[in-house]
Amino acid sequence: MKTGNGGYTFNLVNLREEYVFAFIRNGLKQPIVVAISQNITFRYPLTEPTGIHTSLTSTQGQIRVVWTTSAFATKPVVSYGSSGLEYVSEGTTSTYTRDEMCGTRASDYGWRDPGVFHTAYMTGLIPGQTYMYIVGDAKEKVWSSPKTIKMPRNKDTTVIIYGDMGHAPADMSLQVDMQIGSTNTTKILANEVKDIDAVIHIGDISYARGYVHLWDEFLYQVEPVASAVPYMTAIGNHEADYPMSTSYWQVQDSGGECGISYDRRFPMIRPEVQFPDRLWYSFDLGYAHYLIIDTEHNFTTGSPQFQFIEQDLIRANQNRKNVPWIIVLGHRPQYISSPKWALITDDQPVAKLMRLHLDPLYLKYRVDVAFWGHHHSYQKTCKVNQNVCLEDGGTVHVVIGNAGHSLSTFVEDPMPKYFEFVDVEHFGFGRFKVSQSTVTWEYVNDADGEILHEWSLTK
Numbered sequence: 001m002k003t004g005n006g007g008y009t010f011n012l013v014n015l016r017e018e019y020v021f022a023f024i025r026n027g028l029k030q031p032i033v034v035a036i037s038q039n040i041t042f043r044y045p046l047t048e049p050t051g052i053h054t055s056l057t058s059t060q061g062q063i064r065v066v067w068t069t070s071a072f073a074t075k076p077v078v079s080y081g082s083s084g085l086e087y088v089s090e091g092t093t094s095t096y097t098r099d100e101m102c103g104t105r106a107s108d109y110g111w112r113d114p115g116v117f118h119t120a121y122m123t124g125l126i127p128g129q130t131y132m133y134i135v136g137d138a139k140e141k142v143w144s145s146p147k148t149i150k151m152p153r154n155k156d157t158t159v160i161i162y163g164d165m166g167h168a169p170a171d172m173s174l175q176v177d178m179q180i181g182s183t184n185t186t187k188i189l190a191n192e193v194k195d196i197d198a199v200i201h202i203g204d205i206s207y208a209r210g211y212v213h214l215w216d217e218f219l220y221q222v223e224p225v226a227s228a229v230p231y232m233t234a235i236g237n238h239e240a241d242y243p244m245s246t247s248y249w250q251v252q253d254s255g256g257e258c259g260i261s262y263d264r265r266f267p268m269i270r271p272e273v274q275f276p277d278r279l280w281y282s283f284d285l286g287y288a289h290y291l292i293i294d295t296e297h298n299f300t301t302g303s304p305q306f307q308f309i310e311q312d313l314i315r316a317n318q319n320r321k322n323v324p325w326i327i328v329l330g331h332r333p334q335y336i337s338s339p340k341w342a343l344i345t346d347d348q349p350v351a352k353l354m355r356l357h358l359d360p361l362y363l364k365y366r367v368d369v370a371f372w373g374h375h376h377s378y379q380k381t382c383k384v385n386q387n388v389c390l391e392d393g394g395t396v397h398v399v400i401g402n403a404g405h406s407l408s409t410f411v412e413d414p415m416p417k418y419f420e421f422v423d424v425e426h427f428g429f430g431r432f433k434v435s436q437s438t439v440t441w442e443y444v445n446d447a448d449g450e451i452l453h454e455w456s457l458t459k
């Protein structure tokens with residue numbers, strides 16, 4: 001064929017630069033460029049707020065909102081209110097540089113300008129109430145589309161929990177790295193944000209692993225969810241780990257980002273000073289206390305994190321009358337059905353180390369449930385401590401690491417006796433419904449929304 005024409009619709013994310021399309025022959029390995037498009041630009045490439053996401057802070061009635069633009073936008077503002085945009089709050093700006101990256105590919109071929117991250121706070125919000133807001137630049141007068149955010153309820157709540165999601169382009173065009181399974185998770189959750197109070201994404205967030213633009217793509221995908229309910233996160237190996245960095249595990253899983261790229265985009269409830277090797281924190285939501293463990297930095301007895309965990313559990317246990325449920329979450333699992341024992345970073349040696357140091361604390365302060373990711377499957381134990389099912393005491397451990405990346409089909413045969421249910425065949429996530437006397441968990445199939453496993457605990 002000598003001539004012809006056709007069409008295909010692409011979905012482009014604003015990466016603060018112009019795009020060019022190239023029409024190629026001869027495959028991707030040795031492409032021959034046949035034609036090049038004109039430059040394609042966005043209406044406000046430098047100042048359009050992108051990747052809008054929110055989180056809880058340590059202040060009651062406050063929501064933090066973070067968004068990205070180029071450094072050209074210098075007057076970040078959030079405008080919000082319940083009936084109109086009656087309140088205005090100025091933000092602050094941060095970013096990171098190539099020099100802060102720990103190694104390849106973040107420091108070389110994965111690098112591009114990450115833009116800047118604006119952070120602003122909405123305060124005085126009433127639990128259960130929905131607010132409208134816009135973010136943007138007060139000097140350039142460029143604003144986001146109107147968003148809504150629900151301040152979580154302070155009694156019965158529903159929290160969505162999953163790990164290891166990643167992203168995939170909305171048009172399904174090929175990309176350097178993509179996690180097709182993530183698409184359904186985001187779609188389902190975008191349709192139920194009005195019914196949920198928060199999301200907790202327990203590590204392996206974007207799988208950018210050194211490619212800066214993949215953070216933009218991920219934040220674009222989750223914005224319908226993360227701009228509408230607080231999107232709380234824990235760090236995973238694919239955000240943190242790198243040799244000669246502060247990570248406990250000296251492997252290359254973060255692609256050279258060594259926690260910096262994650263930390264600047266997801267400040268969470270920590271001292272405002274950037275401190276990428278101390279990413280543990282906790283918060284109360286309704287009738288549950290959530291303790292987020294950072295499994296990528298030292299958690300062993302005597303470490304700063306261990307001391308935080310113990311002090312936090314002491315306080316939470318003393319506050320049972322008001323907040324009856326204590327929930328622990330982190331990336332690498334403490335109980336796991338997996339045959340991987342060979343390396344110290346493999347599932348079982350890590351789980352064994354976690355049990356050695358943390359199981360005694362869970363028993364002493366009666367942690368009710370622990371949620372983990374990393375193994376891309378769904379797994380649920382009995383109430384267990386030191387590998388023994390207990391009638392009284394003991395913690396239910398749940399692995400929910402199958403929100404998008406892939407499926408980890410490697411499990412033990414026979415299954416360890418403390419596992420009650422293991423699923424390695426579906427992508428999914430969980431709904432954790434908490435009331436004063438009962439917690440109920442629904443494990444949801446990503447493909448059709450069907451509940452594949454359900455259990456509850458009562459007090």
Ligand SMILES: [Fe+2]
Pocket residue numbers: 164203204236237238331373374375
């Ligand atoms: Fe992981």
